[in-house]
Amino acid sequence: MRIVVDFDLCESNAVCMQIAPDIFEVRDDDFLYILNETPGEADRVRVEECVQRCPKQAISIAED
């Protein structure tokens, strides 16, 4: 599983960071950084929750 963020849609509101701070981080420059682009299967449920809860629908999961 690979995390893809559409940065044209992302508005850095850190909803994902609240769910998975070890994977997503909004830094002082107000940009979102992906700390771990290819998390393991154990993280799937949390990442799916991020996909679901991102109000801009900016996060998707690529299976490659």
Added chain:
Amino acid sequence: MTSTPRAVTIVGASLAGLNAAEALRRDGFEGPITLIGAEDHPPYDRPPLSKQVLAGDWEPDRAALTDAEELQEDEIEARFGLRATGLDLDARELTLHTGETVGFDGLVIATGARCRTMGGTEGLEGVHVLRSLDDCLALRADLEAAPQRVLVVGAGFIGAEVAATARGRGLEVSLVEALPTPLGRVLGDEMGQVCAEVHRDHGVDLRTGVGVDRIEGDRRVERVVLSDGAVIDADVVVVGIGVIPNTEWLDGSGVEVDDGVICDASCLVADRVTAAGDVARWPNQLFGETMRVEHWDNAAAQGAHAARRLLDAGVGPLMPVPWFWSDQYDRKIQLAGRVRPDDEVRVVNGSLDERRFAAIYGRAGKITGVLGFNRPRHVMRYRALIEQGASFDDALAAEF
């Protein structure tokens, strides 16, 4: 006595309803799930309806929240185009507008809200509200027909976004607000004034402290007469004066309704019945206050919470800090918390002049809310302080 349902039926197939269904599957619920919705479309996202879709930047399919294939994969039985008209809690049966009755075991009520309308405008072409995809496409077609002037009634968040999107299309826009300052009753006068200036900066003809007397026209709207006697020629009118929760179908069912479906702190309405989203009113124990929240984030989170509560009586109270965003022109406005217009307000980052700032609200020594203009990260940081019940002084001293 409360037991665990073997099957779950969800009425209202939008954000809250879909999140309820998907949360059940994510949690491993294997029983049947039925999603019943009045609209013909599969669930779609509403925020783009006043922004990208209305602007013409997105085609409607980009706002889809799911599709038939995904629903099938999750084994969610989708029944769209069906309106529930009655609920019998003893027989555990729903009645649909077709006359069909549908039995249920567990039930999530997620019927959301609809727009308040202005009487006397029925059948007059060019007069719109904006709630559904169909509303959006009808309004979009009217905006594409190069109207002379768009008049928006109500400068709340939806009205403000419609005004901004119409300006973005290069149209002339009047925005009429009954309050002396837009959003004054939500944000207070000082911050409401900032919102007013943003509209004026973008060339909107903003009229405040004045109501709408009449909307006139023959077959199609031609002009709007304001309470101060002013007459504005307009060939498109958008009425954005708030919403009403969709609860009529519960009349006589024994479900308690008072400006929303009354729930307990965990979203439970009755035995094996919960409610979520714009339709639900529940005591948020974090604030010691009963609330009905009309925001995206709440509908998504409460949908999931209400579904989980059905399966597990151990699921506790729902206690979020309400939060929403509104995109207007190039501003991303966000508000978190429960603010009152007479709360103390302090700018803690950026400046009002630049229209890039975070301001926090306080009452009785506590931080109650945070407003951000293009300051999403600050909003989330202060939101965390609100959740922790931080004092106003500590919030003022915090540095992010």
